[in-house]
Amino acid sequence: MEQTNFQLKKQDAQTHEWDTRLHHATKATREDWIGRGISYFCIGIIILVVASMLWFITSKGIATFTQNHVSLWKFLSGTDWAPDQGKIGALPMILGSFAVTFAAAIVATPFAVGTAIFMTEISPNRGRKFLQPVIELLVGIPSVVYGFIGLAVIVPFMRHLVGGSGFGIISATFVLFVMVLPTITSMTVDSLRAVPRYYKEASLALGATRWQTVSRVILRSATSGILTAVIFGMARAFGEALAVQMVIGNAAVMPKNLISPASTLTSQLTTGIGDTIDGTLPNNALWSLALILLLMSLFFNALVRVIAKRGQLKHER
Amino acid sequence: MLKEYSYEETAVQTFDDKMPLAMRTENMQVFYGNNHALFDANLAFPKNQITALIGASGSGKSTYLRSLNRMNDGIATVTGRIWYHGVNVNEPGVNIYEIRRHIGMVFQRPNPFAKSIRENIVYALRANGIKKKDELAKRVEQSLKGAALWDEVKDNLDKSALSLSGGQQQRLCIARSIAMAPDVLLLDEPCSALDPISTVKVEETLLELQKKYTIIIVTHNMQQASRISSQCAFFHLGHIMEYAPTGTMFSNPQIPVTQDYISGSFG
16 A cells, blocks of 8 residues: 555655646747747738728728718719819719729730740740840839829820820820730730640640640630639739829729720829818718729739639639 | 660661551751750651550650641740652641641540530531531431440530539540541540559550541550550650651560660669
């Protein structure tokens, strides 16, 4: 009895020793905690910033409707924009934004896809060595430079070509075309490179030509990636302010044609934001424009996610 | 430890004029950049027989096979002559699309397109200029029957090809190749990604297909070679060491390296 007790005590002591040894903090566990702490802190800050921005823009943006009692429908469908006289029809800017965005995407996509096919299928070596850096450079040029070139080259060119002032949707389209082209191209290149090599081999081994292989197999299986690229390009075009403002003419009137001055949501924001007083209708109306921009970019993001998901489903095997 | 074998001592059979041949290579060399991957490949393939190419990994058997229908274009440099219907098809002026139409290929990994079963076959036919609807439908049925897949998929032709099992996908790839009525069918380890039951089905399909086509198959699996092939060529480190009727090769290999490989000393 005595002996067993002694043994138990000894065992207890050993268990206790192991217990502390296995539970006490070491350098490794402390590092773990610190690392986790830092990343939680960072992500917390980011979430805070994003959430407060969303809240800020939303609360400011809806003030037009809650405080100034403008009807949402009138805001979206009205064609007169004169906030200091109480007229805040945003349709001209909404139309202008969509017009330049879609026009730029439509013009840029064929060029981008063609360039991407050249870089991946026709001349992969030259594509990687020469074109890749050029495109990366084009992505990095500040938008004010693009706008300046547009102002100095494209606007006078359009003036000579079709008359008028040269400012307008078509000039903005040209500038945006150059700006979104590298975005769409480089993302399309990525999605073409991601097409499995065995698809290409399967097609070639069946006697299909290079053109048939590219158009019916490679482009087909890269469709979701290419669509994503185009939407990213459109998001960039939709949100571009400075370069567009420099060439579009900034007349808040309904766009009648492609060559008369018009304006977009972004260009109206940058033009008007300095002239308004916080809390007044003209200021609130600009925030409402910003809210539309925000909602549109959320929409573009959602669209990209939906497309990516559908693309994934297609490739599951 | 791999023994050194002399490359001088080879036992490659040739055929006399009475044997009808589907194709033949003469002094074929293959280079990947500066790397000489295949040396002096001289093989002839009798019509309507299955020829197996065996050998360890890296022995050059897949490289050889891929050169036969010019799939190595742009990947490797292939010199020497590839005779097909009396024409050297390893020349710049030759239309590679025509060659691949007559010399079909099935790959190691089943690679159907992410399209429906029907579209997978129709793609090949359209690529070769067949557009009439009834002709397309007829060919789809014929080729799926030829690949012994028809009974399993005839009610689901519009289902995605990727929903098929691995063995069915591989037979679909075979069906896709024979839809264009090729002369020669090249198969690059078609069963290595398949389970034993699917493998049996593919092998049965091939035995049936040899009545109409000449089949050249690369395989890792010596039992498979002995089960289905009539002729067998053994590759070792880029050299063709022995080429003989399959029965002879497995019961009475002529040179030490083949003996060692077949008895399982390496590989």
